[in-house]
Amino acid sequence: MKNINVYEKYDQQSDRMTGRTEKMTGARAIIECLYREGVDTIFGYPGGQVLPIYDALYDSKIRHVLVRHEQSAAHAADGYARATGKVGVCLATSGPGATNLVTGIATANMDSIPIVALTGQVPLSMIGNDAFQEANITGITLPITKHNYLLQDANDIPRVMKEAFHIASTGRPGPVLIDIPKDLTTELIDFHYPETVKLRSYNPTYEGNIQQIKKAAEEILRSYKPVIYAGGGVISANASEYLRALAEKVQAPVTTTLTGMGAFPVDHPLFLGMLGMHGTKYANYSIQESDLIIAVGARFDDRVTGKIRSFATNAKIIHIDVDPAEISKNVRVDIPIVGNARKVLEDLLKYVDKAPTDDWLQRIAHWKRSYPMHYIGGKDNIKPQYIIEQIHEACKDAIIVTEVGQHQMWAAQYFRFSEPRTFISSGGLGTMGFGFPASIGVKVARPDKVVFDISGDGSFQMSSQELATVVQENIPVIIAIFNNGYLGMVRQWQELFFDKRYSYTCIRNSVDFVKLAEAYGALGLRVTQPSEVRPAIEQAIASGRPTLIDFWVECEENVSPMVPAGAAINEILDLERKA
Amino acid sequence: MKHTLAVLVENRYGVLSRVASLFARRGYNIDSLAVGVTEDPTISRMTIVVRGDDLVLEQVTKQLNKLIDVIRVTDLGSEDTVERELALIKVNADVNNRSEIMQIADIFRAKIIDVASKSMVIEVTGDENKIRAIEQLLKPFGIKEMARTGKIALRRGPKSV
Ligand SMILES: Cc1ncc(C[n+]2csc(CCOP(=O)(O)OP(=O)(O)O)c2C)c(N)n1
């Protein structure tokens, strides 16, 4: 029931952010809560059960980006959150709208990204009746959210919204979903936004135990072969500067995970590159020979550790993590420190000094010289690694978002990141179709930055409909398709482990990407020669338009080096292919 | 190894499914689960018997603690506790063996709470061993139906969880 007067009064008062109680509909209350949480943009798709919320959005100050599939709304909110550290917000209708969010929510959950997902639900009285477009989305998302709510009373809207943002963004961040029955959005409530959150059952540890920190410092001071192993937790805790300070003070080398990329400058002499399955040889060798691993905001994922029994067998392990459940989940830990990475590193820095690592750093320098990252350049064929290098040359501070596959690994291996939040990729879930919609969230959050979606010809087709979104909203992201005609990463495994039986991985010539871009009104460029690579990149950046570049790359290039699944991480193979 | 966990949770819609889903997702085995409201009506207490080694127990405890609605998790395994479970057993009984069954019930300090011409219902309280023992003894008569509450437990002495 639209009551114009209440809305007008609301608009005047919300500007002044008065703490007073006032009457408004549940839908208005939701928008007001977003506003109070500092949300400037949300990503969504309308439908029957969210009509009142969309009506309230219509004349609000919050920007709504209309995506073309709800999964993209979740990925865009995720990208927005990864680029800024703020909570990303997405909105979908009940039933199919809500279930379409699922992959995006699971992606955010695996990488501990703070998003709030709002879903419409059938009216309270109809829940459980298999009503039109009813889906039990709180049940469905139970295992893939940090927490979720099914609202039962419109008066709970302010409290639940406040709690949702708090839970999503504190402790180990993660997605929170709020399911909102339609009748609650049209009810009038007395709106009062709580100042604080009262949750007796949720008190994440922020500061690390000082005794443990001192013990860790002692171990560090007497280690000869320490390695700092940093994950996405360093980025989410905004701890990069402390990570760097620790490494420099101790003179310890640093390796990062895929999601930790950007937490430490790639060009820093103490950097080892990424570790694990497609890590550098010297990062993996260093881990295996190390006497002390200092893990920060990382979770010893199987893509990192390889065969777990052979992982760093001579090392003591210090594990700094905000989530106590990560301690000793996969590996035995000698000194656990539960707390926020930034706070713990800040404290740890007070007790450490240079460790006796001179010989160790020399040994690592020798490995770096003997086993550098390399590929064999192509004369006529475009090497994918070359494109990454050229993008870096053209724009050193670009934000690199990726899809999933070989192109993702090349981006992580060959772009020389210098800042956190400039490499954005689905690590834990490995979601193809993540990159393009995530790049929309990134570009909206950081319009000052050049944003690339490093994409594969397979992955792009999982979210290509978002070309309509970027054109309509004029969000000038640059999509670089590494068109190899294959679901390349799967093909690589088939080549290596299934005798080159390329079962259903060839997708060559299935679409003209340039025409596709043009059909949507985006700029489409095709690059088939190495000499055209750089000019196309420059043209895309200069155009200021949403641009798709279709790079025809070497078809059967492999990601190298590689630790075969189940092997120890020092059993790492070269797979480079001749030009 | 079996462990008894006392889990205090918010007495709220959906909490049981959160806990159950966690056990299913992480592949932990629940032997029994009993839930009821506590002296504070906003708090429910779950008594969960879980099987696994110390590592599993540590993970279960931490993962439970991560659930927003879980207030506290206490492992009663290492504590001096009183534990009880209640079972209702419907057993075939007629005039010929009724008194024999009543004698067995007597030994276990169990109660006869229903008698019909061809059956009896016996209520027995105790720990697992006791319930298993009476079940064994009643089996020859033919157990028609049995319902168990799952174990509940409290610490001995003045301390609470
Ligand atoms: C949604 C989803 N489905 C399937 C996979 C399995 N998968 C991982 S990489 C890959 C191939 C990706 O192909 P493409 O996007 O062309 O990238 P390329 O490896 O060729 O660079 C597939 C199918 C996945 N990660 N995500």
Ligand SMILES: [Mg+2]
């Ligand atoms: Mg491909």
